[in-house]
Amino acid sequence: MKVLVPIKRVIDYNVKVRVKPDHSNVDLANTKMAINPFCEIAVEEAVRLKEAGIATEVIAISIGDKSCQEQLRTALALGADRAIQIETSESLDALNIAKLLQKVVEEEQPQLVILGKQSIDSDNNQTGQMLAALTGMPQGTFASVVKVEGEKVNVTREVDGGLQTLALNLPAIVTTDLRLNEPRYASLPNIMKAKRKPLVVRPAADFGIDLTPRTKLLKVTPPAERKAGVIVESIDELVEKLKNEAKVIS
Amino acid sequence: MSILVIVEHDNSSLKAETLKTVGAAQKIGGDITLLVAGFNCQNVVDAAVKVNGVSKVLVADNAVYEHQLAENVSLLVTELASDYEHILATALTTGKNFMPRVAALLDVAQISDIIDVESSDTFVRPIYAGNAIATVQSLDDKKIITVRTTGFDAVATDGNAEVVTLATVTDAGISSHVNDEFTVSERPDLGAATVIISGGRGMQNGENFKLLDGIADKLGAAIGASRAAVDAGFVPNDMQVGQTGKIVAPDLYIAVGISGAIQHLAGMKDSKVIVAINKDPEAPIFQVADYGIVADLFDALPELESKL
Numbered sequence A: 001m002k003v004l005v006p007i008k009r010v011i012d013y014n015v016k017v018r019v020k021p022d023h024s025n026v027d028l029a030n031t032k033m034a035i036n037p038f039c040e041i042a043v044e045e046a047v048r049l050k051e052a053g054i055a056t057e058v059i060a061i062s063i064g065d066k067s068c069q070e071q072l073r074t075a076l077a078l079g080a081d082r083a084i085q086i087e088t089s090e091s092l093d094a095l096n097i098a099k100l101l102q103k104v105v106e107e108e109q110p111q112l113v114i115l116g117k118q119s120i121d122s123d124n125n126q127t128g129q130m131l132a133a134l135t136g137m138p139q140g141t142f143a144s145v146v147k148v149e150g151e152k153v154n155v156t157r158e159v160d161g162g163l164q165t166l167a168l169n170l171p172a173i174v175t176t177d178l179r180l181n182e183p184r185y186a187s188l189p190n191i192m193k194a195k196r197k198p199l200v201v202r203p204a205a206d207f208g209i210d211l212t213p214r215t216k217l218l219k220v221t222p223p224a225e226r227k228a229g230v231i232v233e234s235i236d237e238l239v240e241k242l243k244n245e246a247k248v249i250s
Numbered sequence B: 001m002s003i004l005v006i007v008e009h010d011n012s013s014l015k016a017e018t019l020k021t022v023g024a025a026q027k028i029g030g031d032i033t034l035l036v037a038g039f040n041c042q043n044v045v046d047a048a049v050k051v052n053g054v055s056k057v058l059v060a061d062n063a064v065y066e067h068q069l070a071e072n073v074s075l076l077v078t079e080l081a082s083d084y085e086h087i088l089a090t091a092l093t094t095g096k097n098f099m100p101r102v103a104a105l106l107d108v109a110q111i112s113d114i115i116d117v118e119s120s121d122t123f124v125r126p127i128y129a130g131n132a133i134a135t136v137q138s139l140d141d142k143k144i145i146t147v148r149t150t151g152f153d154a155v156a157t158d159g160n161a162e163v164v165t166l167a168t169v170t171d172a173g174i175s176s177h178v179n180d181e182f183t184v185s186e187r188p189d190l191g192a193a194t195v196i197i198s199g200g201r202g203m204q205n206g207e208n209f210k211l212l213d214g215i216a217d218k219l220g221a222a223i224g225a226s227r228a229a230v231d232a233g234f235v236p237n238d239m240q241v242g243q244t245g246k247i248v249a250p251d252l253y254i255a256v257g258i259s260g261a262i263q264h265l266a267g268m269k270d271s272k273v274i275v276a277i278n279k280d281p282e283a284p285i286f287q288v289a290d291y292g293i294v295a296d297l298f299d300a301l302p303e304l305e306s307k308l
Ligand SMILES: Cc1cc2nc3c(=O)[nH]c(=O)nc-3n(C[C@H](O)[C@H](O)[C@H](O)COP(=O)(O)OP(=O)(O)OC[C@H]3O[C@@H](n4cnc5c(N)ncnc54)[C@H](O)[C@@H]3O)c2cc1C
Pocket: A013, A037, A038, A120, A178, B199, B200, B201, B202, B203, B225, B226, B227, B228, B229, B240, B241, B242, B243, B244, B245, B246, B256, B257, B258, B259, B260, B261, B262, B263, B264, B267, B277, B278, B279, B280, B283, B295, B296, B297, B298
């Protein structure tokens, strides 16, 4: 079976983003970028399915400008077989991303699409669920275990109360949580090999979808700063301050 | 305007966070209807009718909604959607699961995790793990929204709404529930607690989390954890606080052996008072702590317990 893995280029998770002085957006100039950590977990899961003889082909796909080819090459180095870039310079709403992905799902007919549960820049947590709705597929979101069994996939999900396991008919959508797997590092020979794997570029406009924005970003501001606190010298002092100064314990 | 709020529950009780989502709905302004979709959920309905500011409670009580499968709930909400300009769910794992599905079925964008309402079409939400705050305007006729409860006050519960039983049964028939492994705890929920004490990698193992128990008992606190503590298997996943775990804002948050990575701070930095116990004076957690103590947690915790 084919597995499709949508990946997103985002700010490196170790970098603290700055807001532009004119509050129009965040400033990503000269910022270290990387593959969204949840997408990296998605690629790893797909590659493991291939290594287990369950998946036959792993296709990585990213929607963005030319720079996202860097992350597609990373996915290829991690073991994806081929890559598709849908070229656009716009930053699209999750709904429009899902609509483009839907077209590719129709063309490629994967049995499984594995996405990240959330991009760490927009923190949307939407695309997988939207793609599932548009394709009429079931969804296993926030997955920590994925088991393909015949015509179904069993997905264990991280939910507020603990863990929940669902059985989904294939084809299905899975979105990854942090504990699904620990992604490997790409080896140097695999990075070299990835340069020769196929990467197809297709303009977003060719898909015949109305990509008009559905939301408008009015402004971006820095969060309220917390006032610097104090270092207390003893537990006695801490307890005294919590009781009498902060008044949060009695 | 009319607003539909989908109730968070486990078939036996209405989750307190729903009261804050209704708080957000009141800030938008309009006639508020609640939807309870579940199975054998009469207790939830009884609680829902008392939520203040609500005129109607729609009830879909059927086995197909027992586990709130996104495929089934989203079809139900979509069928009801034409009567409402705003549809709100709480940004917890259930709402996060079905709501984008509703949005896509309605061909509407979703605004996730709002923390404030500027007007009926403009909302405030954190992005980049809370390191930037975006003001976003929805250009769709309908607004599909998930609400981060730390941004809103809970409404009271002395109301008296009308109950409307729905006959609709929407079963997509493409997914089924296998089982749950839920953590049972006598302690308050992380989302509802006024005091939280969390342990990180510095706790070294699961056994040592017992050091937090006595303090939590004395303070009526919930116990949380960092991702590192969960990944290492010290404690279950539902205890994770952070960008990708639970977002909390209690009156008092005590971080023990947690360094203060941005992803952890994203889940707790709106707490009223933050205390950090860490042996490394350079740990970033001290930059957000109101009270920090540089100490070995294995000395500090027993002493703190004895002095409370
Ligand atoms: C996509 C993504 C999402 C993430 N989401 C989350 C999230 O939701 N929540 C989250 O928490 N993390 C999250 N993380 C992980 C985050 O980046 C950090 O790795 C994690 O928070 C570190 O946990 P920690 O502070 O317990 O461990 P460490 O960073 O290892 O810190 C341990 C601390 O304990 C102190 N310590 C050690 N021994 C003692 C002692 N005896 N006494 C006192 N202090 C001691 C040390 O000085 C140190 O400061 C995410 C990461 C990624 C990439």
